[in-house]
Amino acid sequence: MAPTRKLTRAPERHEIIGAKLPQAGIAHWFTRTSSRLASALGSSWVFLMAVAIIVVWALTGPIFHFSSDWSLAINTITTVITFLMVFVIQNTQSRDAKAMHLKLDELIRAVPHARKEFMEAEEEDLDEIEREKAIVDQADPSPPADRRRDDGRPHSNGKTKRV
DSSP states (O other): OOOOOOOOOOOOEETTTEEOOOOOHHHHHHHHHHHHHHHHHTSHHHHHHHHHHHHHHHHTTTTTTTOHHHHHHHHHHHHHHHHHHHHHHHHHHHHHHHHHHHHHHHHHHHSTTOOGGGTTGGGSOHHHHHHHHHHHHHHOSSOOGGGBOTTSOBOSSSOOOOO
8 A cells, every 4th residue: 555645835926026935824714714704604505594594583582572582682693693794895805806907917027018007006196196097088089889979089077878
């Protein structure tokens, strides 16, 4: 019988940035845990289970004579779950957004005529982002057909004209 070897993943190497940082510590644990929780708790089965818990709670109202303890139980449970889920959702969305920005920044760098000044747009105010979008829309030599006016020129705001 051949000895079994435990397979361990070596850190990936990238041509430009070298070896990836080792993944350890509480931040890595929280990242993994929040990803798993967000995936599991976002399923339809968990939603149906939550609905079933609320239905059971509502049906037990007459048994407990709709007491304040009966009401307090569901309020406390939902408040605690909501409080914890805010952190899980925020962590997951923040990580996804940062990864998306990294990928988009790399694509912008790879395109020869792309305007590099838009690479940090996520750090700008909404007014500045809308101003820059208008500049991009105005400079677009061939916008999609649904953004053209009747005379063939693009709309200044990028919206379709309703007739």
